[in-house]
Structure formats: C-alpha cells, structure tokens
Amino acid sequence: MRIGGFVPFTSIDYPGELAAVVFCQGCPWRCGYCHNPHLLPARGSELLDWRALLKILEQRRGLLDAVVFSGGEPTLQGSLPEAMRQVKALGFKVGLHTAGCYPRRLERLLPLVDWVGLDIKDLPPHYPALTGVPGSGERAWKGLELVCASGIPFEVRTTLGPHLPEERLSQIETVLKEKRVPRHRLQPLNPLPATGEGPPPGGGKQR
Numbered sequence: 001m002r003i004g005g006f007v008p009f010t011s012i013d014y015p016g017e018l019a020a021v022v023f024c025q026g027c028p029w030r031c032g033y034c035h036n037p038h039l040l041p042a043r044g045s046e047l048l049d050w051r052a053l054l055k056i057l058e059q060r061r062g063l064l065d066a067v068v069f070s071g072g073e074p075t076l077q078g079s080l081p082e083a084m085r086q087v088k089a090l091g092f093k094v095g096l097h098t099a100g101c102y103p104r105r106l107e108r109l110l111p112l113v114d115w116v117g118l119d120i121k122d123l124p125p126h127y128p129a130l131t132g133v134p135g136s137g138e139r140a141w142k143g144l145e146l147v148c149a150s151g152i153p154f155e156v157r158t159t160l161g162p163h164l165p166e167e168r169l170s171q172i173e174t175v176l177k178e179k180r181v182p183r184h185r186l187q188p189l190n191p192l193p194a195t196g197e198g199p200p201p202g203g204g205k206q207r
C-alpha cells in the first residue's frame with residue numbers, strides 16, 4: 001500500500017465508531033476544491049510504511065473499533081483488498097471513503113467493507129467540469145447504485161460550494177431520497193490548505 005497519511009484516532013470519520021484513518025496515496029481525478037492535493041499523485045514523496053502502521057494498529061486493539069481507508073482514492077490501489085483483510089484479521093471494522101472512481105473494483109471490495117462514505121459531487125453531466133475527467137459522473141453514480149444494492153451501511157457526502165447551485169443540490173437530494181439513501185451529509189467547502197499540508201487533524205476529508 002502507498003500511504004500518504006495516518007490519523008491514529010478520530011470519532012468523526014466512521015459514524016458511531018472510534019477509528020483510525022489511513023490516507024491512501026493517489027487519485028485519478030483533479031477536483032478543483034480537493035482538500036488533500038498532496039495525496040493526488042500516485043507516488044507521493046513521503047510515504048508511510050504499511051507494515052509499521054499495521055503494528056501500530058495491532059497495539060490499538062481494544063481501543064479502536066474501526067480503520068477507515070480514505071485518500072486520495074483508496075480503490076486506486078490493487079493491494080487495498082489485502083490491506084482490508086489484514087485490518088479485519090486484527091478485529092477492526094473496515095470503513096471506506098470513496099468517490100466511486102472505479103465501480104468494478106468497488107463492487108469487488110464491498111464484501112470486505114463494513115461501512116462506506118461515498119461522495120456524490122454533482123449530477124453526472126457536471127462531473128467533468130469538476131474532476132477534469134470525462135465519464136467520472138457515470139462512474140460515481142454507478143458506485144452509488146452498487147452501494148445501495150449492497151445492504152452495507154453507508155452515507156453519501158456532497159461538498160457544497162459555488163460549483164453546485166442550489167437547484168442541482170435539490171435535484172440530487174430528490175434522487176437520493178428516491179434511492180432511499182439513509183444519510184446525506186452536506187460538507188461546507190473549507191479553505192484549501194497550504195501546499196504540502198498533511199491530512200487535516202481529526203481525519204476530516206473534503207473530496
């Protein structure tokens with residue numbers, strides 16, 4: 001695993017559970033408001049050692065409930081399923097923050113996951129203006145279909161800002177209600193961090 005950051009303790013990144021957050025390096029999208037720009041290149045300059053992190057997690061058995069894989073985009077990395085299995089073998093629940101960049105990989109990962117935080121950034125046609133990637137909206141919304149069908153607890157998160165007019169937000173909310181999405185969290189657009197800043201304290205993530 002290529003790990004760009006680690007938060008050893010948070011109560012806000014996995015609802016109702018005390019968790020550690022592993023920030024996975026790399027994301028194929030380039031959202032203008034991304035709060036973790038240092039995590040976007042597939043190969044970061046200051047990576048943490050996964051085996052060392054596993055040792056730290058091992059020492060926290062009984063103190064933490066869950067480990068959340070965030071990013072970046074965790075599903076970018078082919079070694080994520082094995083990392084999730086290792087975390088589960090230590091007795092932790094597995095959380096996943098994803099923007100749905102890779103729906104097929106997400107589908108294969110879901111049996112390993114106990115909770116998902118999925119970003120739905122906009123209606124599909126408006127994604128490329130935000131992410132810079134054609135077809136990204138269809139991918140994210142396919143991810144939503146998969147998560148809805150999985151029966152796994154999840155929430156959908158949407159970042160507010162000038163890129164998302166109220167009318168479109170309301171259309172998104174309508175569709176999510178139709179799909180019986182259990183929880184839709186609206187995240188305010190925070191000021192971007194200075195270049196090189198690490199993951200935000202507490203592990204909060206703005207995608």
Ligand code: SF4
Nearest residue numbers: 027029031034099207
């Ligand atoms: S906001 Fe999320 S999906 Fe967008 S570039 Fe940043 S990490 Fe990638």
